[in-house]
Amino acid sequence: MFLSPIPMEELDGNLCMQSSYWARLKEKHGWEAYAFRMRKSTLLVLVRRFLRFFTFAYVPFGPQEDVDLSRLSRQLVPFLPKHLFVIRYDLPYGSGAEGRSLVVQQESVQPDATVVIDLKPGYETVCSGYRQRARRALQKSKDRVLVKLWDGDEETFRQWYGVYLETGSRDGFSTRSEAYLRDVLSLSDAKVESRLFVAWRDGKVVGGTILLANQREAIYLFGASKRMPDCTCSYALQDAMIQYSIQTGRTVYDLFGVSGNDGRGSHLASLDLFKTAFGGRRIARRPTCDWPADRLVYALFSSAEKIRYRHSRGASPRQ
Numbered sequence: 001m002f003l004s005p006i007p008m009e010e011l012d013g014n015l016c017m018q019s020s021y022w023a024r025l026k027e028k029h030g031w032e033a034y035a036f037r038m039r040k041s042t043l044l045v046l047v048r049r050f051l052r053f054f055t056f057a058y059v060p061f062g063p064q065e066d067v068d069l070s071r072l073s074r075q076l077v078p079f080l081p082k083h084l085f086v087i088r089y090d091l092p093y094g095s096g097a098e099g100r101s102l103v104v105q106q107e108s109v110q111p112d113a114t115v116v117i118d119l120k121p122g123y124e125t126v127c128s129g130y131r132q133r134a135r136r137a138l139q140k141s142k143d144r145v146l147v148k149l150w151d152g153d154e155e156t157f158r159q160w161y162g163v164y165l166e167t168g169s170r171d172g173f174s175t176r177s178e179a180y181l182r183d184v185l186s187l188s189d190a191k192v193e194s195r196l197f198v199a200w201r202d203g204k205v206v207g208g209t210i211l212l213a214n215q216r217e218a219i220y221l222f223g224a225s226k227r228m229p230d231c232t233c234s235y236a237l238q239d240a241m242i243q244y245s246i247q248t249g250r251t252v253y254d255l256f257g258v259s260g261n262d263g264r265g266s267h268l269a270s271l272d273l274f275k276t277a278f279g280g281r282r283i284a285r286r287p288t289c290d291w292p293a294d295r296l297v298y299a300l301f302s303s304a305e306k307i308r309y310r311h312s313r314g315a316s317p318r319q
Contacts (some may be wrong), residue, residue, distance in 0.1 A: 003043075003075045008035045012042045013191030014093060016212050016219055017060040019044070020190035028183050031058075032304055034079060039274045040065045049062075054297050055084040060110065061092045069099030069104075073291040084111050085297035093285045101291060103302050106306075108288040111257035117280035119246050119253055126242060129279030137235035137277075145206065147240040150185075150196035150233035157182075160204035164224035171270075180312060181222070184210060191215070199225065199233035205232040213243045217252040238278060258282065 006246050023033035023044055030046040030133060038151035041064035050056045057080055063072065073270075082109075090110040091097055144170040150156060161178055168175035168250045188194050192214050199207035211218055220241060225234045238255075257274040276282065292298040 001012035002039050003079075004037050004073070005079055006035050006037045008033060010037070010042065011035050011044055011152075011191075013214050014041065014064060014216070015061050016214050016217065017044075017191045018042070018062050018193050019214065020066060021189050022060065024187050025183055026043070029180055036076075036079070038063060038067070039063060039200075044161055045076065045080065045087075050085065050297070050301055053083055054294070054301075055081045057084060057149040058109075059087065059089045061090055063089075063097060064092060065094040066098075067095050068287070070101050070291060071099070073293070075098070077088050077293065083272045083294075087243055088288060088290050090288050091286050093283050095286065099289075099291065102289040103287040103292060104286075105290065111284060112287055112290070113258050113284040115255040115275045115282050117235055117242065117255075117278060118251070119242070120251050122137070123246050126246065126279070127239075131277045133280060134235050134239075134272065134277035138233055138239055140231040141233060141236045144201055144228075144231050145236045146200045147233070147236050148200065149244075150198050150199055150208070155291070156198060156205060157196075160196065160208040160224065163205060163221055163226055164222070165208060166226070167224040168226070174298065175292065177190075178223070181210070184212075184221070194221075195244070196297040197237050197244075199237055201228070201233070209237045209241060211244070213245065213250055215246070217249060217254055218250040219254045220256050234274065235277070242278070253280070255280065 008020045011018060011020045011023065011285065013021070017023060026046050027033050030048055034045045034047065036043040036045070043059065043063050045317070046058045047058065048056055057076070069089060076087060077084055088109070090108065091281065114189050114254050117126060161181065165175055185196055192212065195211045197209050197211065198205055207222040209220045212221045213219065218241065220238065223234065223235070225232060242253055256277065258272045258275050283301065290298070
């Protein structure tokens with residue numbers, strides 16, 4: 001297997017979470033980033049410390065080619081910081097990568113399943129695939145809610161972040177810091193862009209969503225909305241992001257996260273009706289899996305992680 005370190009800027013960006021954008025975002029929030037070239041693609045590996053001394057490595061939606069993960073892990077070890085005790089993989093949808101000595105996790109970091117919409121036929125065709133639930137909601141919000149791209153206004157962002165915190169408290173998911181979301185929106189580059197769509201009603205911010213996109217795919221990353229008695233802005237926001245994605249040449253829209261197979265990802269089940277209302281195709285992937293490098297430290301880490309999951313699995317799965 002061919003593997004060589006490369007500058008971060010050379011990551012191909014075919015997947016948003018395998019891009020230099022994602023590397024720079026995570027480096028600003030406690031991770032170290034390492035980039036490699038493989039035979040057919042590039043690979044981003046994120047690293048952080050456990051108990052200050054040990055090293056935890058994480059591969060978000062990678063590798064992008066079907067390989068022996070055990071062999072890949074062994075080849076990565078010399079390039080990563082000392083005292084590595086595990087490499088964790090969240091494989092891309094459709095991956096055929098396999099490997100021995102892998103530990104499948106009871107809870108995945110990234111969603112086990114999602115809903116994707118093929119944007120190539122154009123908006124009229126895509127819109128015709130919306131289910132009745134979405135069509136009714138869009139009709140109700142038509143003359144009540146206005147969706148616009150955020151223009152950088154600070155007061156608008158503060159209002160939206162307040163709605164985001166309110167939504168997290170109401171719906172039981174852990175929220176990102178204001179600094180993190182500002183970085184999400186400010187670090188766009190030539191390969192990956194981020195946009196905040198804001199929903200307004202009567203001159204006030206009632207919701208907003210963040211879109212992350214490369215040249216091919218657009219991903220619904222974060223969202224927030226106020227509860228209103230006569231309509232909801234959530235469907236209008238998704239519809240606006242889908243339209244924008246088509247207009248800017250994206251071919252795939254990813255609603256990023258529904259409940260998985262066999263009861264996995266049950267904390268996302270409340271989103272299933274909403275995210276499937278836009279048509280599209282539900283796809284599942286293999287669960288998060290670990291390659292332990294130091295089994296003693298890994299056992300300690302796993303025990304601590306199980307306790308954390310029991311207390312916070314309502315949290316957003318995105319890492």
